[in-house]
Amino acid sequence: MMYIAHIRESDKQIQSVEEHLLGVRSLAESYGEKIGVKHIAGLAGMLHDMGKYTHEFRDYILEAVRNPDSPPKRGSVDHSTAGGKLLYQLYHSGNPSMLNWILAEVAGNAILSHHSYLHDFLSPDIESPYLNRVRDKQLNEFDRSMKCFFDHVISEAEFQQYISKALLELEAFLMKPSTESSESKLMFLTKFIFSTLIDADRTNTRLFEQNTSEEPEQNRKELFDAYYEKLMATIHSYQTQGAADTQINVLRSEMSEQCVRFAEKPSGIYTLSIPTGGGKTLASLRYALKHASLHGKKHIIYVVPYTTIIEQNAEAVRKILSDDRHILEHHSNVIEDVDDNDEYEDGLINTLQKLKLAKDNWDSPIIFTTMVQFLNVFYAKGSRNIRRLHNLSESVIIFDEVQKVPVSCVSLFNQALNFLKTYGGSSLILCTATQPALDSVEKKLAVNAEAEIIDNLDHVIEAFKRVEIIDKATDETFNNDKLADFITERMGEAQSVLVILNTKTVVKRLYRQVEGSDVPIYHLSTSMCAAHRNHILGQVREHLEKNEKVICISTQLIEAGVDVSFDCVIRSLAGLDSIAQAAGRCNRHGEREIRQVYVVDHVEEKLDHLQEIKVGKHLSRRILADLKRDRNHHGGHILSAQAMNRYFKEFYMEFNSSLNYFVPKLEKDMTALLASDRKHNSYNQAYMHQRKESLPLFIVNSYRTAAENFHVIDDRSTSVIVPYDDEGKTIIARLNGNESIEDLSRLLRQAQQYTINLFRYERDQLAQNGGLVSLLDGKIFALKESAYNKEFGLDLDNDSQFELGMF
Known part of the structure; x- marks a missing residue:
């Protein structure tokens, strides 16, 4: 009997389970070899779909093909547990054997998680989702799956030799000198193996579905x-x-x-x-x-x-x-990458x-x-x-x-x-x-000794001095009325002025207040997609290159690496690094003699939800005050290496309790969820207290819980595609069609320049007023044209009027 891994949509050709497992093993080995774990990665690759060696899965996939309009429930047949269970039964029983157990745990977790995300070895409810699957879950045809695997994929003797090589790799990995703890090493190893499996599985499946082979990698x-x-x-x-x-x-x-x-x-x-x-x-x-x-x-x-x-x-x-x-x-x-736990091979x-x-x-x-x-x-x-x-x-x-x-x-x-x-x-x-x-x-970051590439750094910094920082923040405050007048004054002596403020709301209000003058004025913020911002920046650069008068009012997004050079910059007080970056947009190439960067204290900015900016502002004000009292402080100027080093050390000290990514609802640091040892792991201590026994695992950390609580931006945001210019509209239209995998890959790459991120309240508001549409079964979202403004980008009121041919 042929057991089936996939059936191709175009011609109904079958990929056998052994073809798929051996193909995924080969790819996973090539990925794992990069860090010396070829056989650990290959082990996960050849076992991940062992559970497809069952009558149940074969009937399931054939029924899905026969009845495409009414297929069996997706994911109703568990084929991802079997491989992890085999490792658990063969190498994780009896007396604890450290390397055997760790190998079974690392590779086994990757295998049973390959349609979702890594399982917790121990979760906040003091359960082991990993053990619940590999130890406790009963699989009706497990013996059949195991026999077919050893009959068709690899013999038991060869498998044992393969395991021996994997164990040697694991031992070498753990013995390698590192500043990281053993728990941290195992966390990264597990994630790396999971990465190799996911990519190998998806790549092999895609190549089969497209009926093609992978292009040879160029030298x-x-x-x-x-x-x-x-x-x-x-x-x-x-x-x-x-x-x-x-x-x-x-x-x-x-x-x-x-x-x-x-x-x-x-x-x-x-x-x-x-x-x-x-x-x-x-x-x-x-x-x-x-x-x-x-x-x-x-x-x-x-x-x-x-x-x-x-x-x-x-x-x-x-x-x-x-x-x-x-x-x-x-x-x-x-794409919204939801943890949907379903089986895509139906x-x-x-x-x-x-x-x-x-x-x-x-x-x-x-x-x-x-x-x-x-x-x-x-x-x-x-x-x-x-x-x-x-x-x-x-x-x-x-x-x-x-x-x-x-x-x-x-x-x-x-x-x-x-x-x-x-x-x-x-x-x-x-x-x-x-x-x-x-x-x-x-x-600490394990920076190499003598790490700096540039020689004689103080001399270089001094030689590149092209601006003077004028402190107006320690003596007076500004609101938008006063700032608008100040901009007008500066335009009397400069051709171009860049204003950088800390919040989108104040930027937008100031822009509206200043627009209407004889000078071209531009607005920039993250409410605009990348293509839109680049269009605006192109117009600004054109004015600058022609030495024409121009004003640009922006959030801090313009500071990091955007190649523009203004005669004058006004920066709302923020961290020292932000002030330095703002200064880098003034007289950037030394075109003129020393130019001015004004630091102002803007009282209309609400920074309660922007703690990093708020603390940075406080520390910068302190250093500015020191320099006002004594010009010899901090290396003699606000942007010296000494001032910057002092600033960052104080900045990290202020946030010392936050550096490990604290998760409030769990009252735990992310670093503890991922890599605390058995002695200091509170979930493990609770398990021992409740069960009166040790958790029978070497790894006790909570990988899935950590991932579910990780968001680089505090308030989780959603990417949406916006209908900016003809290309943005075309991408949205095509994503609503029936594209091939290859075309879909290309469209998704193109779409990245036409996306913005919505906070949850913004998404809810747009959903209520009809400004949001869903594409591809709700996996991708796009704005309607009425919800995107030609000046400001996102329009939460969904009442913008696009002018035809505007872009």
């Missing part, structure tokens, strides 16, 4: 070498231009040379503290390409704080490298299955993504996020504006980077003009 060294030649041609062209011998351009060239020399060093965690306007993008790309070629890296990944600058940075790199195909921009997850591929199979695994040579997406890979629920984790190994990862790591995620961020350094063989570059003190917190 990454050859590709990166070719890119390096193109980059050097660009750099040499700059050096022949008229302004190449100015002091700033000479310094830029020197720092670029330092980066390429540093690329020869072994992989590790390093800092690149190029001042704003110092050619950071080209210098970091030069390091990354050279290091990737010399050390055999597979990916170069740029992680930025905001979606705003992905398009700009990616376009700059794309232009230099003359390549579009191999550069991926990942702005956000367009014979006919429907909408949900296509979404799950769509290629979304960060396998491109060069990737641009956000800090939110990076953290989601490690810690958020849903298989779509964690699928990408294995591709973060063997990479060069540039963290642009790394000071923007959310304070609640500092410990989690540090631990993820420590894992990638120690096990993933990746090189991590902290790239910013304002280095945060990430090695000063309890769960």
